[in-house]
Amino acid sequence: MRYLSLIFLLFILTTSFHKPGAQTAWIRINWLGYQPNGIKAAVWGSKINEPLKRFQLVEAQTGKAVYEHTAGNAFGTYGPFVQSYRLDFSGFRKPGTYYLKAGTVQSPEFRIGESVYDGTADFCLRYMRQQRSGFNPYLKDSCHTHDGYTMYGPMPDSTHIDVSGGWHDASDYLQYSTTSANATYHLLAAYRDFPGVFTDTHQANGLGGSNAVADVLDEARWGLDWLLKMHPKDDWLFNQLADDRDHMGMRIPKEDNFYGKGFERPVYFCTGQPQGLFKYKNRATGVASTAGKFSSAFALGYQLLRQRDPAYANQLQHRAQTAYVLGLQKPGACQTAPGRAPYFYEEDNWTDDMELASVELHNLAKAMGQPQGDYLAKAVAYARQEPVTSWIKNDTARHYQWYPFINVGHYELAKQLTTSQRRPIINYYKAGIETIWQKAKTNAFHRAIPFIWCSNNLTTSFAIQCYWYRKLTGDTQYAQLEQACFDWLFGCNPWGTSFVYGLPSWGDTPVDPHSAFTHLKNYPIDGGLVDGPVLGSIYKNLIGITLKDPDEYAEFQSDLVVYHDDYGDYSTNEPTMDGTASLIYLLAAKEAERKATRKK
Structure with missing residues (x-):
């Protein structure tokens, strides 16, 4: 009887974190949108260990499902999520406004179009x-x-x-x-x-x-x-x-x-x-x-x-x-x-x-x-x-x-060398990208950039490195990783937020950054890229951090990594x-x- 009581207690502990009817899963998308011929992927994450078989792409205006596909393999735990899937809809190319639906969960609306990144x-x-x-x-x-x-x-x-x-x-x-x-x-x-x-x-x-x-x-x-x-x-x-x-x-x-x-x-x-x-x-x-x-x-x-x-x-x-x-x-x-x-x-x-x-x-x-x-x-x-670049090899840094x-010199040097001479230089880029990819491919967000101070800066630089490698070689084997880094910056992350103030205007973006312009005068700091998420262990040991308001992303924080859209957090939300x-x-x-x- 004692063992049955223990099993029952464990069941209660693992199922009572969410009230009946409370949302348990979310779909994270790139708020800027996706280009018709580009890679298009979102991430489904759940607080409970539930399987996902299929998902649909739905036309926003009509409510009609225009594309359906298998959810693919489960990626398991990541950050706040117990289960996660990567939803790839690259096969659909028609411009328009859409949302994704998986089970009872619906993503925010987003655009597919040639001009989604213009301006x-x-x-x-x-x-x-x-x-x-x-x-x-x-x-x-x-x-x-x-x-x-x-x-x-x-x-x-x-x-x-x-x-x-x-x-x-x-x-x-x-x-x-x-x-x-x-x-x-x-x-x-x-x-x-x-x-x-x-x-x-x-x-x-x-x-x-x-x-x-x-x-x-x-x-x-x-x-x-x-x-x-x-x-x-x-x-x-x-x-x-x-x-x-x-x-x-x-x-x-x-x-x-x-x-x-x-x-x-x-x-x-x-x-x-x-x-x-x-x-x-x-x-x-x-x-x-x-x-x-x-x-x-x-x-x-x-x-x-x-x-x-x-x-x-x-x-x-x-x-x-x-x-x-x-x-x-x-x-x-x-x-x-x-x-x-x-x-x-x-x-x-x-x-x-x-x-x-x-x-x-x-x-x-x-x-x-x-x-x-x-x-x-x-x-x-x-x-x-x-x-x-040494942070790639060491997976952390002061x-x-x-x-x-990013080692910009490799790109500029390779452009000046003959084909045979440039190969070793290009391989330096490839070695770094491959190091990240071997870890990134194991999670739904394709994420392996270290969560150190200014992780968004590292993410941006690494996306550029992938882009330069692709331009130098024509090799597209890391295109998924390149796009995943870009998508992460604009909302395909556990918090579902763009990390760029005001971009896009219709998306979830920072509103309370660690900036005097916004804190004192409510001036918008349009276009500012904030530092980005940090390891929970880093955040807990920083001096002088106190959140000023209730954490709107509390449900998505984890021991792994945190991000706060709060003036008091200079480690994750300072542009x-x-x-x-x-x-x-x-x-x-x-x-x-x-x-x-x-x-x-």
């Missing part, structure tokens, strides 16, 4: 403009115009230098050369690779109006302007503006007066040695990680602007070369400087940055009609030192430990400037690919 890259540029320092076009006001005073440089500490401008980093007001140079490069590459995607509705200062320049190029030049200020002399290179004293309180950007020298903020010189003005220090080992990023952004900027603005392009050309020399002189990683908290960008790798710089200097020399020297040979040598989250810039490239690629397909 999305331009939309995300709104966030970049809102992050501008110096003159802020969203506020139609200026901020941080007195920056800044030097620290750790060859000049006396507290020497004034004009470094006003650039972008605020992550909805706070620190500014980092590493993230800014990476963002600038991605914007320039987006314009280079997909010029037909972008419109011209804003002036160079970010205010409305046409100036005969694509808005993405205007934004990239805003980044270049600031980088030139941060590398004002051949042997002067600065890594960071402000520090975490910035975090003393949320405020709309203005002139900050708490850094000890009027309205000026500290500017940290690239020394290649550990830095930190207070209790904590970083573990910097060199300058090349920052110098390489400067050099590649300047070199690509030269290639794109040399005919439009020759005098400006010449400045970029010179600084591309001087930054590269600094990287050669001081190999190693230049980490950001902590302040009063133990958090900083813990970048450990640098050969990827010098690889990309080497390739772009090769391209620059070619554009100038000059000898290309041994730049490609150097790039190949650097590529061999980091064949697979904050920004391996940055950027980032560099992540958004990478997403702009990815969205431009998605739109441009559709247009290229239609022309064939």
Whole structure:
């Protein structure tokens, strides 16, 4: 009798989490929609272990089932779900508005159409403009115009230098050369690779109006302007503006007066040695990680602007070369400087940055009609030192430990090599993708990107890596994984939310991000990509996180991973400037690919 009672108790415990009639299953879709000839998949997840045999695609207007298919194999537990299935309806191609139905569960409505991604890259540029320092076009006001005073440089500490401008980093007001140079490069590459995607509705200062320049190029030049200020002399290179004293309180950007020298903020010189003005220090080992990023952004900027603005392009050309020399002189990683908290960008790798710089200097020399020297040979040598981006191999990382989250140099290098020479470089990409795929294919979301801080940035970068591999090879064996990463960002995840503020306007997207703009003034931060989900173990050990409101996603949190659309959670819901810039490239690629397909 005692054993029967125990069995009965276990039955009650496993079935009583949901009240009779309560929803136990959900269908997660990409809120943006799906392209007719593209991969189309959703995920069904259930809180109870129930089987699913078939699903239907239903036309929203008529309520008529237009496609039916088997649900396929069960994938089992993932996050909050006890059972899950991947619903693939790629075989259906007719444009329209639909929803999926599986048993008694119905998905939100979504579109299938050629234009579902059109305008999305331009939309995300709104966030970049809102992050501008110096003159802020969203506020139609200026901020941080007195920056800044030097620290750790060859000049006396507290020497004034004009470094006003650039972008605020992550909805706070620190500014980092590493993230800014990476963002600038991605914007320039987006314009280079997909010029037909972008419109011209804003002036160079970010205010409305046409100036005969694509808005993405205007934004990239805003980044270049600031980088030139941060590398004002051949042997002067600065890594960071402000520090975490910035975090003393949320405020709309203005002139900050708490850094000890009027309205000026500290500017940290690239020394290649550990830095930190207070209790904590970083573990910097060199300058090349920052110098390489400067050099590649300047070199690509030269290639794109040399005919439009020759005098400006010449400045970029010179600084591309001087930054590269600094990287050669001081190999190693230049980490950001902590302040009063133990958090900083813990970048450990640098050969990827010098690889990309080497390739772009090769391209620059070619554009100038000059000898290309041994730049490609150097790039190949650097590529061999980091064949697979390290977070992929290690499945975890400290904050920004391996940055950027994609080795851009491999793609640019492979394009310059002969077929036989490029194969080893392409295989570096494939090895990383295969590593992720072997784990991702075992769950319904095809998810194996580590849930570390800024997991959405990693996801975006990895989707780009899959795209670049496919473009270089024509090999589509990882197309499902590539699309799954993209779908994850826009709603095909356990929480059923897009991770981009306001995109799409009809979807579930962040409304309460960790941002002063929304928290204090209810200003929309349109287009901002938030950090994304983190491991439950990471979340529980972070300092100073307290949710401000009841958790609307409480039913979908798990010991594995959490995400909160709450101002109090800076770990999962803080938008980032560099992540958004990478997403702009990815969205431009998605739109441009559709247009290229239609022309064939």
